[in-house]
Amino acid sequence: MYIVIELQKNKAGAVSNLVTCHDTLAEAESKFYSVLAAAAVSDLPSHSAAILSEEGFPVRHQGYKH
Numbered sequence: 001m002y003i004v005i006e007l008q009k010n011k012a013g014a015v016s017n018l019v020t021c022h023d024t025l026a027e028a029e030s031k032f033y034s035v036l037a038a039a040a041v042s043d044l045p046s047h048s049a050a051i052l053s054e055e056g057f058p059v060r061h062q063g064y065k066h
Helices: 025-040
Strands: 002-009 015-022 046-053 058-065
Touching: 002 025, 015 025, 025 046, 025 058
Parallel strands: none
Antiparallel strands: 002 015, 002 046, 046 058
């Protein structure tokens, strides 16, 4: 199992997160890159994503600061 975490920080400085679980790495990567596609054009000051293994180890992470 893999966990994808989407992190967003708005202009007021509030942080939110969206967490999804995926059975395979391919499914997790699909979600990860969908988040990053939105983050690339987001008007949020900070928008990022990470994939974690079910043990909590980082697999991938990337983000954008606008």
